[in-house]
Amino acid sequence: MKKNLLLPVLAGLIWISITSPTTAQKINIRVDPRIELLAVVQFLSDYDLINTFEFPYKHDIKNHFSAYKGHPAVKGFAEMRAQGFSFDAPPTAVLHLSNPPELKINPPFTDYLIQRAGGKEKLEPFVKNLRDFARKTQFIAFFKSHHRTYSQTVERVKKKLEAVDYIGILKKYYGMKQRSYNIILVPLFKGNYVPRVKHKDGNFDVFNIVSPLGIKNGLPEFGTVKYFKHLAWHEFSHSFVNPIQHQYQQQIDSFSSLFAPIAKKMKQQAYDDWRITVNEHIVRAVTTHLSYMTKGKEAGDQALRYEKQRGFLYVEPLCKKLEIYEAKRDKYPKLTDFYPEFINVFKELSKSPDRYSHHMLFNGNINEVVLDKESVVLIIPTNERNKDIQDNIHTYVKKIHKMFYKGCPILTDKQALNKDLANNSIILYGTISGNLLSAKYIKGLPVRIKADRITAKETYRGNHLRFITCWPNPKNPYKGMLIYTAQKAEDIIGINSVFHGPTDYVIADKTTILQAANYKKDKDKWSF
Numbered sequence: 001m002k003k004n005l006l007l008p009v010l011a012g013l014i015w016i017s018i019t020s021p022t023t024a025q026k027i028n029i030r031v032d033p034r035i036e037l038l039a040v041v042q043f044l045s046d047y048d049l050i051n052t053f054e055f056p057y058k059h060d061i062k063n064h065f066s067a068y069k070g071h072p073a074v075k076g077f078a079e080m081r082a083q084g085f086s087f088d089a090p091p092t093a094v095l096h097l098s099n100p101p102e103l104k105i106n107p108p109f110t111d112y113l114i115q116r117a118g119g120k121e122k123l124e125p126f127v128k129n130l131r132d133f134a135r136k137t138q139f140i141a142f143f144k145s146h147h148r149t150y151s152q153t154v155e156r157v158k159k160k161l162e163a164v165d166y167i168g169i170l171k172k173y174y175g176m177k178q179r180s181y182n183i184i185l186v187p188l189f190k191g192n193y194v195p196r197v198k199h200k201d202g203n204f205d206v207f208n209i210v211s212p213l214g215i216k217n218g219l220p221e222f223g224t225v226k227y228f229k230h231l232a233w234h235e236f237s238h239s240f241v242n243p244i245q246h247q248y249q250q251q252i253d254s255f256s257s258l259f260a261p262i263a264k265k266m267k268q269q270a271y272d273d274w275r276i277t278v279n280e281h282i283v284r285a286v287t288t289h290l291s292y293m294t295k296g297k298e299a300g301d302q303a304l305r306y307e308k309q310r311g312f313l314y315v316e317p318l319c320k321k322l323e324i325y326e327a328k329r330d331k332y333p334k335l336t337d338f339y340p341e342f343i344n345v346f347k348e349l350s351k352s353p354d355r356y357s358h359h360m361l362f363n364g365n366i367n368e369v370v371l372d373k374e375s376v377v378l379i380i381p382t383n384e385r386n387k388d389i390q391d392n393i394h395t396y397v398k399k400i401h402k403m404f405y406k407g408c409p410i411l412t413d414k415q416a417l418n419k420d421l422a423n424n425s426i427i428l429y430g431t432i433s434g435n436l437l438s439a440k441y442i443k444g445l446p447v448r449i450k451a452d453r454i455t456a457k458e459t460y461r462g463n464h465l466r467f468i469t470c471w472p473n474p475k476n477p478y479k480g481m482l483i484y485t486a487q488k489a490e491d492i493i494g495i496n497s498v499f500h501g502p503t504d505y506v507i508a509d510k511t512t513i514l515q516a517a518n519y520k521k522d523k524d525k526w527s528f
Helices: 002-011 033-044 056-068 072-082 089-094 111-117 120-136 139-145 147-161 166-174 225-253 256-268 274-295 297-309 315-327 335-350 366-370 387-404 413-417 436-444
Strands: 014-019 026-031 180-185 196-198 204-210 214-216 219-221 376-380 410-412 425-429 448-450 453-455 459-461 465-473 476-486 505-509 512-517 520-522 525-527
Touching: 026 033, 026 147, 026 166, 033 056, 033 072, 033 089, 033 120, 033 139, 056 139, 072 120, 089 111, 111 120, 120 139, 139 147, 147 180, 147 219, 147 225, 166 225, 166 274, 180 225, 204 225, 225 274, 225 335, 256 274, 256 335, 274 297, 274 315, 274 335, 297 315, 297 520, 315 335, 366 425, 366 465, 366 476, 376 387, 376 413, 387 410, 387 425, 410 413, 413 436, 425 436, 436 476, 453 465
Parallel strands: 026 180, 180 204, 376 410, 376 425, 425 476
Antiparallel strands: 014 026, 196 204, 214 219, 214 512, 448 453, 453 459, 465 476, 465 505, 505 512, 520 525
């Protein structure tokens, strides 16, 4: 009886493809039952990479699965997680499985996954327990009952991607193709991953596993058109670029001295070594050129400035070299054929490694402020009308400080006004009138915050609106400032639960994202 219940569902998984009418290239956008099953197990194990958003789907998961919190799959994951089976490894592992409840291993797990899991003796029993969990909890019946939620979620993202043939553009530019291109939407996740699964024919299924940025009308909201353009171009580009590097590892390593001038910026973004940094530079050079090709000179120049300000100083000479690639595609039909020219770029740069290591103006985004831990100072308000709420803001900021900014100073706004903060990355908490430093600096920003609305590029109305933004430190354009503010003082408490980081600013109603975008930057002038 259970078997009959499950079979029809597997034929109707939530899978929507965006197909170009001329190139037949497609991005498969879906909610994947394997990843959802994993997410439920991770949720029950109190995994710290489950988001904190509250919405109906998460409540349904609590109600349906909470009784199984003691299941071996949940306990097994908690144990493996503590030993390093976390971040990208678990979702990549389940993509090597067939759909639940069978979860057959095909293709075999890679050595990387086996090592991350602590050996086959741990990974294979985990899969066995996962099968048992899927059957005992009637997971597929639960999955089927939420078909409407998944479909609505997928349709939202589909509309954001359907205007451009992203895969056709990538295939033409690289002169290569992959087995499939997939965006998997995961309502419970916090953080994104870009795994690949290799098949017997040597080709890859490539994936973008995407977490929501907020909740909108009770459904997870997964980002803007610009956000998904980045996912489609940047993350899928890695599936073309990264494998080529293996053929040229020795030559690339010989220019590793180029890492030193940019090491600090790279490590702040989790690019810890030269090899990873090379891949990032080449991918960003390509995506910058794609901006030139599809959006024009202004968009391309903006993309190039953005990459340089984030520390990718060698993108510019790589972009210059790509002009030859684009002009001589008969000679270089694939990027693989052209790759030795990138080696020549690094060879030339190594002759004068300090050529590009100049000071970089702060150019956003929010993450760029919080990553500069060595110079961060947190500023708390002293001028909020309700002193009890103000005290609660202080308590909240101290909690954030303990979690993320240990060793960084906390100053009151009054103390900060009497200090020279030119060499600091400043983080301000409080309403505009409540934080004296915010009141001073907000005048330079193109935003207006009123009791019933926030006016930015558009006007957003509400009574619990929050505004999170980065901006150059007014005393030093090479450093950044981050402002956490809201219409009401009580909405400062918990403001970090609003998803933010990869853009310059976020406007939210409580935790629901209304807008997340970057400023338009023309030299030293920022505007919406």
